[in-house]
Amino acid sequence: MVILVSNDDGIHSPGIQALADTLRTIADVYVIAPDRERSAASHALTLHKPLRLEKFGDNMYSVNGTPTDCINLGINGILNEKPDIVVSGINKGGNLGDDVTYSGTVSAAFEGTLLGVPSFAVSHVAESDFKFETSARIALYLALLIKENSLPPGVLLNVNVPNLDIKDIKGFKITRQGKRIYDENAIVEKVDPRGKKYYWIGGSRLSWEKTEDSDFAAIEEGMVSITPLRLDLTEYGAVKSLRIWESSLNKKIGI
Ligand code: MN
Numbered sequence: 001m002v003i004l005v006s007n008d009d010g011i012h013s014p015g016i017q018a019l020a021d022t023l024r025t026i027a028d029v030y031v032i033a034p035d036r037e038r039s040a041a042s043h044a045l046t047l048h049k050p051l052r053l054e055k056f057g058d059n060m061y062s063v064n065g066t067p068t069d070c071i072n073l074g075i076n077g078i079l080n081e082k083p084d085i086v087v088s089g090i091n092k093g094g095n096l097g098d099d100v101t102y103s104g105t106v107s108a109a110f111e112g113t114l115l116g117v118p119s120f121a122v123s124h125v126a127e128s129d130f131k132f133e134t135s136a137r138i139a140l141y142l143a144l145l146i147k148e149n150s151l152p153p154g155v156l157l158n159v160n161v162p163n164l165d166i167k168d169i170k171g172f173k174i175t176r177q178g179k180r181i182y183d184e185n186a187i188v189e190k191v192d193p194r195g196k197k198y199y200w201i202g203g204s205r206l207s208w209e210k211t212e213d214s215d216f217a218a219i220e221e222g223m224v225s226i227t228p229l230r231l232d233l234t235e236y237g238a239v240k241s242l243r244i245w246e247s248s249l250n251k252k253i254g255i
Contacts, residue, residue, distance in 0.1 A: 001027040001147055004083040004112070006070040007091065008104025010037045011062040015090035015124065015132050020060075022136035023087065023143060028059070030083070032074040034104075035062040039091075041104035043068050043111070053078070067108035075115045085143050086112030089122035090135040094160050096125070096215045097178040097208055100229065109156045113231055118151040125219050126163035134169065135161040138224055154232055160215055160225040170222040177227055178214030181207045 003023050007016040011033040023029045034041075035054065046065045051073065054062045061078065063070050071086060088108035095103045105121045112119030120142060124135045138161055151157070158177075162169070188200040208216040218225035 001085070001143075002079070002081060002083045003027040003029050003143060004071065004074045004079065004086045004117070005029055005031045006033050006067050006074070006086070006088050006108045008034065008038045008041055008067045008088075008108065009092050010034050011056065011060075013037075013092065015092055015130070015135070018132035018136040019087060019090050019122065019139055022133075022140050026140060026144065027084070030074060030079055031056075031060045032070040032078065033062060034067060034070060035064050038066050038104050040102045041066045041068075041107070042102055043107040044104075045069060045072065067104040068111045071108050071111040071115070075112070075117065083112075083117055085146055086117050086119035087122065087139055087143060088112075088119070089124075089139065089159075090132050090161075091121070091123035092130060093123065093127065094125035094219065095121065095123040095158060096160055096219065096225070097180045099180070100158060100177060100227075106156075106158055106229070109158070110229075110231065113154060113156040118146050118156075120146070120157035120159055122159045122161065124161050124163065129163070131163050131165060134164060134166045137166055138169075142226075152228075155228050155230050158215070158225075158227040158229050160219055160227075162219050162222050162224070164222060168222065169224060171224070173213075173218040173221075173223045173225055175215045175218050175225045175227045176211075176213055177229070178211055178216040179209040181209060 020029050020031050044066045046069050051065045088105050091105040100106050109119040109121040122139045215225040
């Protein structure tokens with residue numbers, strides 16, 4: 001089995017190293033990761049500057065680009081064969097609820113899925129003292145399951161792991177994407193040494209809506225959250241309910 005590993009914390013992050021070391025026990029692992037931290041890079045693809053590859057060892061490369069660049073380069077250019085699975089992580093910190101749309105970690109798994117490879121993202125929900133070995137072990141179990149059963153087409157998994165030893169994990173839960181409640185004072189305004197204002201985004205993310213079966217709820221219960229996400233972002237309910245707009249818009253252009 002061939003596994004392509006990437007992340008958004010950069011190639012030197014201990015999370016990606018723990019992941020690659022553990023997956024090497026079951027697969028040929030290629031690591032292609034950004035040369036520096038690119039958290040919150042989302043699904044950005046670099047089109048207007050050259051990408052350079054640096055080799056760090058056997059099947060290990062850094063790229064001066066985004067997580068999406070890494071997966072795209074890996075699958076379309078560097079690997080001699082199509083990987084069986086793409087694994088992104090282990091992210092330092094959770095990717096829960098709305099984080100998914102900003103996350104470079106999750107986007108690397110999106111890119112793998114887009115290119116036809118079963119993919120998942122693993123994030124470790126902690127701020128310090130990361131027990132990455134727990135997430136790495138869980139990634140290994142999932143890789144084996146996916147190898148055996150694959151994933152539905154166009155579907156990737158967003159996996160979040162609580163900061164516990166594996167023996168203390170309360171179980172696995174298939175969840176849905178939750179919703180954060182953002183702090184209204186999340187923008188910090190300051191003044192620089194030359195008297196000019198500057199802003200800093202991303203104050204505290206205090207709480208989340210208490211929805212049943214959400215990724216947040218699973219983590220709070222000490223469980224591993226596995227949220228299936230899909231590439232097709234269409235809201236099918238709204239395709240039906242908004243269809244009545246067609247005729248009034250048509251009228252505007254005389255149809
Ligand atoms: Mn990150």
